[in-house]
Amino acid sequence: xxxxxxxxxxxxxxxxxxxxxxxxxxxxxxxxxxxxxxxxxxxxxxxxxxxxxxxxxxxxxxxxxxxxxxxxxxxxxxxxxxxxxxxxxxxxxxxxxxxxxxxxxxxxxxxxxxxxxxxxxxxxxxxxxxxxxxxxxxxxxxxxxxxxxxxxxxxxxxxxxxxxxxxxxxxxxxxxxxxxxxxxxxxxxxxxxxxxxxxxxxxxxxxxxxxxxxxxxxxxxxxxxxx
Amino acid sequence: xxxxxxxxxxxxxxxxxxxxxxxxxxxxxxxxxxxxxxxxxxxxxxxxxxxxxxxxxxxxxxxxxxxxxxxxxxxxxxxxxxxxxxxxxxxxxxxxxxxxxxxxxxxxxxxxxxxxxxxxxxxxxxxxxxxxxxxxxxxxxxxxxxxxxxxxxxxxxxxxxxxxxxxxxxxxxxxxxxxxxxxxxxxxxxxxxxxxxxxxxxxxxxxxxxxxxxx
Numbered sequence: 387x388x389x390x391x392x393x394x395x396x397x398x399x400x401x402x403x404x405x406x407x408x409x410x411x412x413x414x415x416x417x418x419x420x421x422x423x424x425x426x427x428x429x430x431x432x433x434x435x436x437x438x439x440x441x442x443x444x445x446x447x448x449x450x451x452x453x454x455x456x457x458x459x460x461x462x463x464x465x466x467x468x469x470x471x472x473x474x475x476x477x478x479x480x481x482x483x484x485x486x487x488x489x490x491x492x493x494x495x496x497x498x499x500x501x502x503x504x505x506x507x508x509x510x511x512x513x514x515x516x517x518x519x520x521x522x523x524x525x526x527x528x529x530x531x532x533x534x535x536x537x538x539x540x541x542x543x544x545x546x547x548x549x550x551x552x553x554x555x556x557x558x559x560x561x562x563x564x565x566x567x568x569x570x571x572x573x574x575x576x577x578x579x580x581x582x583x584x585x586x587x588x589x590x591x592x593x594x595x596x597x598x599x600x601x602x603x604x605x606x607x608x609x610x611x612x613x
Numbered sequence: 614x615x616x617x618x619x620x621x622x623x624x625x626x627x628x629x630x631x632x633x634x635x636x637x638x639x640x641x642x643x644x645x646x647x648x649x650x651x652x653x654x655x656x657x658x659x660x661x662x663x664x665x666x667x668x669x670x671x672x673x674x675x676x677x678x679x680x681x682x683x684x685x686x687x688x689x690x691x692x693x694x695x696x697x698x699x700x701x702x703x704x705x706x707x708x709x710x711x712x713x714x715x716x717x718x719x720x721x722x723x724x725x726x727x728x729x730x731x732x733x734x735x736x737x738x739x740x741x742x743x744x745x746x747x748x749x750x751x752x753x754x755x756x757x758x759x760x761x762x763x764x765x766x767x768x769x770x771x772x773x774x775x776x777x778x779x780x781x782x783x784x785x786x787x788x789x790x791x792x793x794x795x796x797x798x799x800x801x802x803x804x805x806x807x808x809x810x811x812x813x814x815x816x817x818x819x820x821x822x823x824x825x826x827x828x
Contacts, residue, residue: 519743520744525738528655572817574795575788578791579791582751586744586747608820
């Protein structure tokens with residue numbers, strides 16, 4: 387009976403290479419070992435992406451840092467793009483949970499609520515703007531498997547915006563005949579652009595929020611009922 | 614006399630290319646054609662300089678003698694296309710009836726231009742969003758020329774009295790351009806038809822112009 391790999395030796399650089407062959411383990415154990423590998427790879431990738439960027443990190447380095455073989459990274463993930471997608475998805479899940487908690491309690495106009503929502507967003511993500519940009523870019527990456535969820539294919543954020551607009555219709559500051567989907571789509575385009583501002587011009591959260599506020603204001607002119 | 618003098622001045626810089634320069638031009642053209650095909654088939658990440666060299670029937674060294682790296686090669690392809698695209702868009706804008714219509718026609722000219730080469734557009738977005746290679750592509754003069762074309766429509770709308778002159782004009786220009794770009798996602802990943810893109814563009818343009826309309 388082989389024992390499961392001891393995660394506490396994760397920093398031993400030789401550990402991954404000498405791991406026992408997976409085929410020798412029974413199915414349940416194999417599953418949990420695969421899960422453990424997956425977690426270690428994600429953890430290692432998160433740290434390396436944060437310190438040296440996405441493009442500057444290789445699969446080989448991720449494997450070494452996670453103390454697993456390059457081969458076992460590839461049995462878990464199809465490509466580096468997929469690892470990034472997973473790292474970012476985990477981060478966004480935290481953010482969406484925070485937004486779900488806060489949004490029902492927001493007061494003020496639809497414009498204010500949308501602005502607050504994005505301000506929360508940028509405060510949450512400002513340390514990772516270059517990574518977010520890489521995340522957006524990876525949506526167009528050929529090597530990404532269909533199962534990955536890159537930026538823009540995560541429906542939750544769009545749902546939150548749609549709910550915000552629906553509430554606005556109920557409260558009378560959003561035109562009832564406005565096409566929500568088009569407004570949401572424009573907000574997403576504006577939001578993505580903010581990451582370029584942040585990463586290329588090294589903007590801080592306040593600058594990002596201010597730029598997004600102006601864009602939301604311009605879009606709002608298209609959904610606010612005319613007096 | 615005057616005329617022939619101007620001719621002469623115009624002609625001076627265009628020396629007859631040497632055989633060496635011609636060969637170099639042909640090499641570049643061959644590499645660019647092979648690269649365009651591979652980027653379309655395998656994407657930006659999937660196509661390597663080694664593959665491109667092999668497809669062009671030359672050594673990687675010969676490719677590197679003409680282009681500094683993969684992003685340089687890709688940028689050259691994009692900028693050639695952008696210049697042609699700007700012409701198509703300018704022509705389309707001229708037939709527009711009012712600001713909204715001119716902008717819709719500009720968007721459409723773009724979607725039509727890329728309709729048969731969406732894989733290349735996809736590669737362009739991959740590069741355009743990249744933290745490393747994005748700024749060089751976005752700030753390239755042919756891309757800036759597209760932005761200016763969008764801005765011109767707003768200025769024209771102000772002159773005709775359709776729109777109020779408005780401090781938000783640069784922001785509105787950039788947002789129109791980003792809306793135009795954002796619809797490629799639907800074309801690339803969901804196979805939207807030109808008609809569907811057309812309908813969405815019109816709605817987006819309407820929303821983005823609303824704040825500048827004279828009521």
